[in-house]
Amino acid sequence: MSEDFKGGRLNSIVRTVENHFVTGLAVLSTVLVVAPLVAVFSYLLYKGASSLNWAFFTKLPVPVGETGGGMANSIIGSAVVLGLGSLLGIPVGIAAGVYLAEFGRGRVLANMVRFTADVLNGVPSIVMGISVYALIVLREKHFSAYAGGAALGIMMVPTITRTTEEMLLTVPHNIREAALGLGVPNWRAVCSVMLRTASPGIITGCMLAFARVAGETAPLLFTAFGNEFWPTGLNQPIAALPLQIYTYAISPYDDQHRLAWAGALVLIVLIMVSVTLVRYVTSRGVLKGAS
Amino acid sequence: MTSDQETSSASESNSEQISPIRIYLAGRGSSATADKSFVGLMLLCALSIFAIVLFIAYQLTISSSLSLHKFGVGFFFRSAWDPVNGNFGALPFIFGTLVTSFLALLISVPLAIGVAVFITEMCPQAFRTSLSFLTELLAAIPSVVYGLWAIFVLIPLMRDYVNPVLIHLLGWTGLFGGYNLGLGLLTAGVILAIMILPIISSLTREVMMAVPHSQREAVLALGATRWEMIRIGVLQNARIGIVGAVILGLGRALGETMAVTMVIGNSPKISHSLLAPGHTMASVIANEFSEASDDMYLSALIEIGLALFIVTVIVNAFARLLVWAVTRGAPDRAA
Numbered sequence: 127m128s129e130d131f132k133g134g135r136l137n138s139i140v141r142t143v144e145n146h147f148v149t150g151l152a153v154l155s156t157v158l159v160v161a162p163l164v165a166v167f168s169y170l171l172y173k174g175a176s177s178l179n180w181a182f183f184t185k186l187p188v189p190v191g192e193t194g195g196g197m198a199n200s201i202i203g204s205a206v207v208l209g210l211g212s213l214l215g216i217p218v219g220i221a222a223g224v225y226l227a228e229f230g231r232g233r234v235l236a237n238m239v240r241f242t243a244d245v246l247n248g249v250p251s252i253v254m255g256i257s258v259y260a261l262i263v264l265r266e267k268h269f270s271a272y273a274g275g276a277a278l279g280i281m282m283v284p285t286i287t288r289t290t291e292e293m294l295l296t297v298p299h300n301i302r303e304a305a306l307g308l309g310v311p312n313w314r315a316v317c318s319v320m321l322r323t324a325s326p327g328i329i330t331g332c333m334l335a336f337a338r339v340a341g342e343t344a345p346l347l348f349t350a351f352g353n354e355f356w357p358t359g360l361n362q363p364i365a366a367l368p369l370q371i372y373t374y375a376i377s378p379y380d381d382q383h384r385l386a387w388a389g390a391l392v393l394i395v396l397i398m399v400s401v402t403l404v405r406y407v408t409s410r411g412v413l414k415g416a417s
Numbered sequence: 418m419t420s421d422q423e424t425s426s427a428s429e430s431n432s433e434q435i436s437p438i439r440i441y442l443a444g445r446g447s448s449a450t451a452d453k454s455f456v457g458l459m460l461l462c463a464l465s466i467f468a469i470v471l472f473i474a475y476q477l478t479i480s481s482s483l484s485l486h487k488f489g490v491g492f493f494f495r496s497a498w499d500p501v502n503g504n505f506g507a508l509p510f511i512f513g514t515l516v517t518s519f520l521a522l523l524i525s526v527p528l529a530i531g532v533a534v535f536i537t538e539m540c541p542q543a544f545r546t547s548l549s550f551l552t553e554l555l556a557a558i559p560s561v562v563y564g565l566w567a568i569f570v571l572i573p574l575m576r577d578y579v580n581p582v583l584i585h586l587l588g589w590t591g592l593f594g595g596y597n598l599g600l601g602l603l604t605a606g607v608i609l610a611i612m613i614l615p616i617i618s619s620l621t622r623e624v625m626m627a628v629p630h631s632q633r634e635a636v637l638a639l640g641a642t643r644w645e646m647i648r649i650g651v652l653q654n655a656r657i658g659i660v661g662a663v664i665l666g667l668g669r670a671l672g673e674t675m676a677v678t679m680v681i682g683n684s685p686k687i688s689h690s691l692l693a694p695g696h697t698m699a700s701v702i703a704n705e706f707s708e709a710s711d712d713m714y715l716s717a718l719i720e721i722g723l724a725l726f727i728v729t730v731i732v733n734a735f736a737r738l739l740v741w742a743v744t745r746g747a748p749d750r751a752a
Contacts, residue, residue, distance in 0.1 A: 141642050142642065144642070145645070148644040151531055154531070155530075155532055156531065159532050159552060160548075163555050169566060221461075221463070239463045239464070241737060242470055245470070246469060248665065248669065248730075249726060252672065252674045253672065253722050253729070256722045257722075260477065261472070280469055311452055312448065312452045313448070314448075341559020342559065343559070343561040343674075344560070344674040344699070347706065348707065368559060371565060376679060386565055387565070390565050397558075397559065401553070401557045405550060405553075
């Protein structure tokens with residue numbers, strides 16, 4: 127009897143120790159995960175902030191050996207390529223999301239679309255790059271801003287589709303019924319009531335997709351290609367911020383490294399601002415004003 | 418199913434006396450055509466997602482036909498990579514991809530599960546949101562920025578501190594031979610681990626939260642400690658979803674391009690040392706595509722892309738099915 131009791135005591139001590147040990151491990155792994163984040167950010171801030179200046183935003187890159195110069199053309203180029211990508215990706219993505227949420231409920235086809243969108247989300251960006259290269263660049267025999275935009279646009283579609291669908295599903299059913307009860311045609315109810323009610327969520331979804339492709343380099347390597355000068359046309363190779371960072375990062379010159387850090391800082395600030403905004407809007411409750 | 422029927426039945430009950438509203442609506446004409454074309458347009462956009470996948474598969478197959486015909490399936494088992502003589506094989510790149518992805522999983526899976534456990538089960542409510550936000554920020558950093566950081570911070574760190582220790586302790590295994598350059602398969606694995614951590618941990622968190630609270634309460638009621646509750650009540654129930662999350666992370670690791678290209682050292686050789694430079698399927702495309710001067714070279718690179726596409730589609734589809742199997746029907750309790 128007392129033997130049993132002692133065994134129970136020992137067992138409980140072992141279990142308590144084990145419990146604390148595992149808690150310690152979980153805390154340790156959290157620290158280990160946050161550490162690279164802090165490391166990347168602090169180093170980026172330290173290196174990037176000391177290299178940022180007015181010229182960075184206004185000047186063209188200079189040839190190797192000269193100091194100064196900036197990435198103005200890359201910033202504009204990125205804006206152009208991202209704009210083209212959004213023109214393609216946002217309407218298609220939202221429309222596909224509307225189909226999934228409004229018309230495809232419970233259908234096999236809708237499930238297949240949803241599944242394919244998730245799978246497409248995991249296809250490496252470089253694969254998108256070479257398929258667009260094969261479609262546009264090989265055919266036209268030159269790199270272009272169009273091709274870069276197409277690659278980024280394709281990448282935006284699955285993300286936007288899924289967030290649009292999720293956001294539309296959060297709209298209360300009686301709002302739609304109220305609209306239909308007024309005799310409004312179905313398409314009008316979707317456009318003016320459903321989409322409008324869910325619009326904060328859909329906009330944040332679009333920004334999330336935008337932020338995700340804003341930093342993409344791999345799909346632009348063989349489509350937008352990069353350019354040392356101001357963009358002259360959509361039919362020409364065009365510079366982009368991530369491409370320029372890549373080129374400068376692997377170059378052997380200190381001046382270019384400094385520009386790469388500054389570019390990375392600008393890129394990350396842009397992305398962080400949009401991601402934080404997304405977080406802020408969604409945590410406030412997307413439909414606060416509506417319901 | 419409901420809304421259309423409801424509106425039609427509502428209008429039928431009113432149909433005896435002709436109300437001004439009905440006259441007004443009749444004056445507006447039928448919306449059937451507009452409705453049908455709207456649905457058609459939405460459907461078209463939804464179908465475009467299939468079209469994108471088919472388009473990628475088609476373009477890659479067409480553009481790699483030259484090397485597909487010349488080397489056949491043997492392409493993936495040959496280790497020759499000789500652009501000058503037009504002799505190509507993808508084995509070194511498959512090897513590099515497998516080794517780096519495996520290393521990345523080895524490092525990141527325990528950490529990711531630890532973080533997920535901490536956030537969902539242990540962490541005070543106040544920190545929960547901010548911690549999960551922090552891990553999501555890791556996912557928002559672009560690949561090229563990780564690469565930049567790795568070139569200037571991680572590579573010196575590995576060369577001067579980590580690799581000497583590994584050579585000293587584990588040199589006898591033969592996995593850490595050769596020159597200690599700092600770049601190489603191991604460094605690529607480390608940077609990949611950092612990059613795939615957020616996706617694994619956020620999905621693990623999601624499937625853990627999908628486990629019903631009654632499971633936790635039942636185990637606790639039997640007198641279990643917190644760890645026993647997590648192990649028996651949560652991890653046991655969520656294991657299929659966690660496997661799905663890990664496979665999804667694997668899919669990300671297989672296709673990750675820029676950061677790997679910047680630290681792996683770019684050499685098409687199969688080496689037994691983890692410190693040796695290598696190449697992955699994605700990095701060889703990024704690195705050599707613009708140099709590919711002749712059609713055969715280009716088509717061999719595109720064939721590697723095709724293989725990467727097929728593998729990632731299979732891996733992702735499998736992982737999604739596993740995650741869906743767990744989270745489907747779970748109450749919406751996302752933090």
